Amino acid sequence: MAMDRLDQTFAIPIKGYAWLPDLRRRSHGQPVTMRLLGKPAVAIGGPTAAKFFYDAGHLERHTAIPGPVIDTLFGRGAVQTLDGPEHEARKALFVALLMGDGVETLAKLVGVAFDEAADRWRGAGEISLFDETALVISDAVSRWCGVPENERDRTDLALDLVAMVDGFATAGPRHLWARLARRRREHRLTELIGEVRRQDPAPTAVSAIAHHPAGGDPLDARTAAVELLNILRPATAVTWLAAFAAHALERWPQMRTKIAESDEYTAAFTHEVRRFYPFTPFLAGRARRDLRFQRVDIPRGALVLLDVYGQHHDPRVWPEPYEFRPERFRRRPIGEFELIPQGGGDPRTGHRCPGEQITIAVLGTLAQRLARLEYYLPPQDLTIDLARIPARVRSGPRIVVV
Numbered sequence: 001m002a003m004d005r006l007d008q009t010f011a012i013p014i015k016g017y018a019w020l021p022d023l024r025r026r027s028h029g030q031p032v033t034m035r036l037l038g039k040p041a042v043a044i045g046g047p048t049a050a051k052f053f054y055d056a057g058h059l060e061r062h063t064a065i066p067g068p069v070i071d072t073l074f075g076r077g078a079v080q081t082l083d084g085p086e087h088e089a090r091k092a093l094f095v096a097l098l099m100g101d102g103v104e105t106l107a108k109l110v111g112v113a114f115d116e117a118a119d120r121w122r123g124a125g126e127i128s129l130f131d132e133t134a135l136v137i138s139d140a141v142s143r144w145c146g147v148p149e150n151e152r153d154r155t156d157l158a159l160d161l162v163a164m165v166d167g168f169a170t171a172g173p174r175h176l177w178a179r180l181a182r183r184r185r186e187h188r189l190t191e192l193i194g195e196v197r198r199q200d201p202a203p204t205a206v207s208a209i210a211h212h213p214a215g216g217d218p219l220d221a222r223t224a225a226v227e228l229l230n231i232l233r234p235a236t237a238v239t240w241l242a243a244f245a246a247h248a249l250e251r252w253p254q255m256r257t258k259i260a261e262s263d264e265y266t267a268a269f270t271h272e273v274r275r276f277y278p279f280t281p282f283l284a285g286r287a288r289r290d291l292r293f294q295r296v297d298i299p300r301g302a303l304v305l306l307d308v309y310g311q312h313h314d315p316r317v318w319p320e321p322y323e324f325r326p327e328r329f330r331r332r333p334i335g336e337f338e339l340i341p342q343g344g345g346d347p348r349t350g351h352r353c354p355g356e357q358i359t360i361a362v363l364g365t366l367a368q369r370l371a372r373l374e375y376y377l378p379p380q381d382l383t384i385d386l387a388r389i390p391a392r393v394r395s396g397p398r399i400v401v402v
């Protein structure tokens with residue numbers, strides 16, 4: 001198949017989450033060849049494509065992530081931008097910190113912080129569930145990481161963490177705000193890392209990152225700050241999913257009782273939220289050598305895009321994909337490359353998100369709290385604009401706790 005001559009760069013901000021699914025639908029699910037910023041690119045999707053995407057040796061990341069995304073979402077030198085042995089060594093740090101006993105502790109801290117906040121919301125009129133949840137999570141996760149009290153300037157920290165995620169995929173003022181937020185936080189946390197490094201190692205994430213040996217020496221303080229933000233920021237991003245969970249509870253209120261009463265049903269609900277709602281649109285890597293996928297040649301250096309949102313709404317993978325049905329996840333294992341809102345494959349070796357267990361535990365905790373909370377939604381705009389990356393429930397949503 002010849003490389004499509006049409007450059008797709010300007011279609012991304014116009015079509016957002018619908019961009020790749022539309023192109024792939026038109027090609028009946030076959031790989032779509034195109035050009036992006038004048039360079040060859042191929043879009044693929046589906047569990048077989050996800051397996052291909054994560055096959056060791058197929059793709060590299062350090063040349064695939066655009067500068068504006070690094071300068072807002074990830075940070076220079078972050079684990080997301082590494083390949084090979086360097087990635088392996090850095091990833092081990094995250095696996096040790098995020099995939100062990102601490103998961104439940106963090107979920108409990110979030111639950112306690114949510115309960116305290118809900119007491120304040122009661123009788124206080126309308127509140128933005130999005131803004132308030134961001135405060136709850138950023139406070140809990142910075143406490144969990146061992147960030148000292150004086151660094152946890154609650155509202156400003158939460159605003160900055162949200163801004164880094166909110167502004168990574170736009171050219172407007174949100175992007176500028178994201179850059180400023182990152183610069184500000186990296187600066188402050190670099191100083192914190194310096195201080196922590198002068199102290200003896202302690203059993204906290206801040207200390208583990210500050211003292212983490214990279215090739216014998218600790219990481220430079222700035223990179224260590226970037227990696228600390230790589231825990232604080234994505235944990236706070238669970239706010240997006242919590243707002244989507246509230247949206248689902250409003251549209252399908254019959255699920256409330258089951259969520260309030262059953263941990264097993266709640267787990268299925270969190271998976272369905274992560275499948276159904278738009279968060280990660282697609283992932284990108286660059287071909288390390290000439291490759292071939294489903295009879296399409298992918299030349300060395302071409303960008304390979306994995307259509308995450310499209311895979312989650314493909315009827316060949318998920319029957320009736322536009323129906324919100326937690327039942328589809330009940331009492332069955334989930335394939336390694338099937339549900340991929342946080343990447344696919346093995347998180348210990350590849351780039352798959354090491355914070356997935358935390359996401360499920362924190363989202364489950366918040367979904368159960370919401371299902372048990374007495375509140376109502378005043379009239380508001382609950383639409384979700386698929387052209388906006390990352391998508392949000394337009395009004396928050398705003399709730400009144402009674």
Ligand code: HEM
Binds near residue numbers: 237241342344356
């Ligand atoms: C809102 C929930 C979350 C979503 C949608 C999400 C999504 C993702 C995605 C799509 C990737 C990239 C996978 C790839 O490049 O192949 C990733 C990587 C990563 N995530 Fe998450 N994530 C979430 C929550 C978390 C949490 C809670 C943490 C930590 C507390 C976390 C830490 C990381 C890190 C450190 C990486 C880089 C892994 C690597 O490059 O090896 N994420 N995440």
